[in-house]
Amino acid sequence: MYRYDEFDHQFVRERTEQFRDQVRRRLSGELNEDEFRPLRLMNGVYLQLHAYMLRVAIPYGTLSSRQMRRLADLAERYDKGYGHFTTRQNIQFNWPKLDDVPDMLAALAEVEMHAIQTSGNCIRNVTADHWAGVAADEIEDPRPWAELIRQWSTLHPEFSYLPRKFKIAVTGAEADRAAVAFHDIGLRLKRNAAGETGFEVLVGGGMGRTPMLAKTINAFVPKDRILAYLEAVMRVYNLSGRRDNKYKARIKILLHEEGDAAFRRRVEAEFQRIENPTHLVPDKELERILAYFASPAYEALPERDPQLAHNLEANAAFRRWHEINVAAHKQPGYAIVNISLKPVGGIPGDATAAEMRAVADLADAFSLGEIRVSHAQNLVLPHVRKRDLVALWHGLVKAGLATANVGLVTDIIACPGLDYCTLATARSIPIAQALSRRFAEAERQSAIGGLKIKISGCINACGHHHAGHIGILGLDKAGKEYYQVTLGGSEGEHPSIGQIIGPGFSETEVVDAIERIVNTYLGLRESGESFLEAYRRVGAAPFKETVYAAH
C-alpha cells in the first residue's frame, strides 16, 4: 500500500487546518453559504436531508486495517455508529455536525486519509479495480498510476473549478471491474505489439440523465506520458465544457457536441503543446510510488490446499460461500475473498463500527492487514492463504458478514436515496431490502445465477441503474414515489446502457415486476445462459409481455 511521506502528511495537516479556518469563518459569518458551499464540497461535506454528510475518500478502494479501525472510531464518536460504503469506493458518514468535521478530518489525516475532492466540480477520488494487484487476469497493477493521478489531481491549480464533476477510473485487467466506460475518463492498461504497457484512454462516459459510454480517443498512451495526456484532456474540457446548463456540463456532452474526431484533434494538439510531457513524472518519484505497490512477500504455497478440499467437502455452508464469494488470486495458494455488505433485508453498503472492526481484525489475521472497497459496495480481503479460508469464514460468520451472494440477485447496489439524500426523488434502500427478502432463498439465488440489480433514487444515477442488468430508477410522480425499470445495462468489457421497458411501477408493484422479469428469464434461458446473455439474445419483448400482462 502507498504510505504517506512527510510531504503528504504535511499537506493533509495543512489542508485540514485550512478547512478548520473556513468553518470558523462560516460560523462567524465571514463567509456566507454561497461562498462556503464550494469550499465545503471540495472537502467532502454535503448538507443532506437530516444532517451534514462527510464523504471520505478511499483512493482506488484500498484500505489498511488501521484505517478501517479509524473509520469505526469516527462512526462511533461523531456519527451514529455506522458508515455507508458508496459506489465510488468512498465511505459516507451521515450525521456529523459541521463544527466536528475539522476534528474528523484531523483524525483521518493521522491515518493517511482525507475527504479532499470527494465532491465539487473537480477531479474526484480516483477509482480502480477492487482486485487490483491480485487479480489472476491482470496485465499490471493499476494502483501506482491511480496514486500518481490522485496526487496530480489533488488541489490542482488549473482544474479545481471545472464545469462539472470529473471522474477517473483505472483498470489493469482484462475483465473490467472498474466500469471504465462509465467514467469521464477511463484508463485501461494495455500491452502494445512491442510488449510495452500503456493506457487506452476512454473519454466521455457517464451515467446521470444522459447516460453515455466512453469512446476510445487514444488506443495507446505510453505510461510515462499519461499525466500530460490527462492534462490535455482536462484543459480542453475546462475551456470548452458547457457552463450554461449544469445538465449539459459533463465532458460527455462536449464530446458528443463536438464529435469524437474533432475532440480528439483538439486533445492531440494540446498534448503536443505540453513541453516535455514525460517530465511530469520524474523517474525517482515514480519508483518511490511503485515500490509501495510491490507484491507483498507471499509464501510459496501449493495451488491446491488439501485441508481446504477436505473442509469444502465437509461443510456445505462454507462450500457455498467459497463458491460464490471467493475468487482466483494471481499467487498460487492464495485467494481473494469478497465480503458482502448485503445481508438479506439489510441496507446495501452500510457497516456498523463493530463490523468495521471485525473486518479490520480479520484482515490483520488473514489478509496482511489489507482491505479493499468495491464499487458494488462490498469489501474485499485481497491476500488470503487458501488454508486460512475456513478460519476466516468462521470469523465472518461470527461477525455476521458471511452472506454468500456476491454477484447474485441479492447483491444489490443502491444509493442512499430519499432516506438520506437531498437530491433524491424516491427511496431506493427499501426497494433493495424488499427485493433481497423476496429472493432470499439460497437455492433460488444459485439457480438464477449472476444478475446485477442496481437502484438509483434519482436521475443522477449514483446507484448505477443504467449499468444494471436490471436497473431501477426512483422518480417522483405528483408527490408519489414510482420506479422505472431498465433492462440490459452492463459495465465490463462489453458495456451497454439499460433500456426502459415501459411505464413505471409503484413501490409495492416494482418488486413483483422484477420477480416476473427474473421468472421470465428462467423460463426462456438456454443452457448456461446468464440473464444478460439471454436478454441480449431475445431483447425486451418477452419481458415486457409478462411484466405488463398482469397489469
Added chain:
Amino acid sequence: MVQAKDIRQVLTANHLKGGHVVFLGEGGSWTAWIDEAVVARTRERAAELESKGTEQTTLNIVVGAYLVDVVEDDGKIRAAHIREHLRTLGPSVRPDLGKQADSQQPDVRQGPAFI
C-alpha cells in the same frame, strides 16, 4: 380545488452548525418538531415567515430556509410531500435514528431549544 387563501405552510431549514432539521416556531425561535411550527394560512403570513427565514439565514443561524406545504390530520401537522415528511422523521429504513427515535424519548422534547 384548493383556494389560494387556503394554504398551509411552515418554514423549515437546517441548523447551520448542527445540520439538523428545524422549523420556525412561535416567537421566532426554531424547533426540531414540526408540530411546534407556526403554520401560515395566508400568503401574507407565509411571506412573513419567509422573510424571517431570510433574516435568520443572513444571521448565520440556519441554512436554506424554505416553505413547505403541510396537511392537518386530526389537528396534527404533517408535511404534505414525502421528502419533507422524511425530514420530520429521519430515514424510513432506520426507525431507530433521527427525530422519529428522539421523539420517543420524553426528555428530548423538553430539551433546550435549537437556536
Added chain:
Amino acid sequence: MPLIRNGAYVEDGWTRIEGEAPLPDGGDVLIDWSRLKEDASLRVFDGRLGVHLPNTVDANELAPFVNRLALVAFEFPSFTDGRAFSQARVLRHQLGFPGEIRATGNPKADQGAYLIRCGIDTFEIRGMQPLETWRAAIGSVTRVYQRTYAEGAGTTRS
C-alpha cells in the same frame, strides 16, 4: 477597483479604455481584445498596452502579441467559472508571457493560491477586503503536488 499583488494593495496604474473610445497619447492602457486584433493605430501607440481577454477566447490567440503586451486581464465572472485558470496557464507557461497577468471579476481569497500557480500575479477585487484573509488563504497549504505549476506558491516534492 482595489488591486492586490503579493498580499498587499497596490496602485492600479492602468487606464481601461472601453470599446472604441479614443486612446490617450501614452501611458498604460487596457483595451478590449477585439480592438487589439483590429486597430491599426495601436502600432504607433506610444505607451504600454494591456488587453482584456474574454474567457471564451483561446489564449493561444495571444501568441502574436506576447511581446507587445505588458498586461493581460482574464475574467472570473463567478466563483465557479474556472476557464481563465487554463487561459492564464497557457499564456504564462506555454506562451512564456513575462508581463502582468491579472484576475478580474471577483476572484476570491480561497482561490488565490490556485490563481498564483496558474501564473496570475494581480487580483482586482470588488471592495476592500482584509489582506490577512488573502495572505492566510494563499499561505495555508505550503505543499503542492503539481511540480510544473510550482510558480510562486508552495513547494513540490523532491
